């Protein structure tokens with residue numbers, strides 16, 4: 171959702187900005203633009219923007235500004251919130267006096283009242299965006315002759331403007347009168363500053379920075395950074411100076427490139443065995459029969475004594491959290507609930523002593539999840555994170571946590587993050603189980619099975635051609651059902667979510683038993699119904715549900731355990747997965763469902779990695 175890239179240094183920045191925008195494309199966007207300050211004729215800051223893809227912007231830039239190549243600039247991919255998807259509403263935004271040029275990610279909640287105040291002062295607006303209001307507010311406060319008059323320079327004007335703002339923002343701001351200063355700031359939306367040799371590259375995430383430098387500065391909420399070619403100054407919006415927090419980006423360039431795959435989603439599905447081995451690496455202590463999670467050690471006692479766990483997240487992260495609910499209750503015997511972060515936050519949650527809240531998020535930037543985490547921590551809960559992106563906002567705002575270590579996920583449809591999240595939640599439940607009730611021998615036996623999960627996934631991936639053929643048979647169908655029970659009810663939810671988000675086919679996921687309570691009315695001749703029918707406690711019940719669908723003409727696609735011949739009697743198509751303990755089966759059973767969704771989207775000719783309307787990281791509530 172919205173991507174920002176900005177540069178100040180000695181190098182011409184046109185290609186740097188374009189390359190950065192391309193790296194940020196995966197976040198989801200509908201229009202793109204850039205501005206570069208360079209004196210050509212009378213004009214200093216040149217803005218070029220367009221609805222469409224970064225490639226469209228590149229073409230427009232080539233046609234309109236072929237010689238533009240200054241050494242300070244900013245660029246943006248917009249995912250519309252305020253105002254339609256039009257060229258004028260695309261960022262960067264300038265003000266009516268042509269002093270300020272600004273890009274923004276987030277929402278300025280009080281923009282209507284600010285706009286009214288500015289209009290009363292005679293300021294004019296040309297767009298429907300909240301961002302133009304912010305640019306105009308900075309311009310109203312900024313004095314381009316500040317050196318002579320003692321008025322506000324760019325940094326002071328940005329600080330003063332942000333003191334008036336409510337909402338969320340990550341911004342990069344330039345003055346058209348000062349080609350030597352770039353000011354950036356954030357609250358609630360992601361932004362980091364890459365520190366190069368005599369240059370700074372600012373971006374929404376590390377993927378747009380890593381080809382230039384691995385040193386990056388993270389920004390806390392309400393911080394403002396002034397960047398010049400000589401250095402940087404960090405302060406709060408109240409101008410209290412802060413010391414920069416510098417970290418190393420843990421991204422390898424190869425991880426954010428396609429590496430011979432046609433799509434990132436496919437690459438990431440196939441990466442899962444390797445990614446999960448990395449998630450487990452160094453964390454399974456087979457000799458002592460325990461799980462080693464360094465991030466939780468400082469809170470181990472509190473965790474063992476915890477009385478209730480609430481897992482929250484959105485979308486795929488929530489589905490992984492649902493598997494976590496089964497794991498924590500089953501293995502660690504702690505009462506556990508799972509809840510949409512967006513609902514948890516606003517329903518006046520009861521947080522008693524001993525409540526642990528686990529925020530699950532790939533990006534670590536999801537606004538709903540972040541807000542829920544703040545809410546429950548304010549009420550006294552211990553807040554843990556299950557996060558992929560190192561140094562992300564949620565990872566910094568938790569008391570402790572465990573990283574997924576699955577590498578950057580670029581495909582908008584989450585795949586390896588789901589299996590990584592379930593793997594981490596499994597390890598967390600074993601970490602607690604060992605301290606509460608499970609013997610070292612039992613944990614060891616379980617860990618041995620856990621270590622085999624990547625091999626099981628490899629066996630599923632080998633069936634890719636068969637899964638494609640099964641998908642192709644049903645490609646004309648507009649409605650699918652995904653059904654499972656127990657541990658694989660969340661798997662069914664995830665299968666349906668994957669299918670709808672990238673193939674735009676309507677799909678519902680639910681507990682298999684629930685189907686009888688209404689949705690069964692949907693089943694007609696040939697409707698594809700995917701059952702996760704692996705061997706486990708409720709296998710017989712699932713078989714009965716399959717019969718119910720079959721007798722109404724539904725076409726059964728079963729994900730079943732290797733060696734189960736009975737299933738062939740009732741299912742038209744069977745995808746086998748290797749036998750594994752039921753609590754581990756979601757990590758394996760979800761893989762064929764990811765592949766069904768992938769093939770369905772490709773067969774329907776959709777842009778798998780950039781599905782319509784979706785953003786990778788949803789940074790607004």
Ligand code: F6R
Nearest residue numbers: 485486487531532533536583584
């Ligand atoms: C689905 C998907 C989304 C995300 C959700 C939460 O494929 O990607 O449903 O899972 O937006 O995102 P994170 O995990 O970044 O908090």
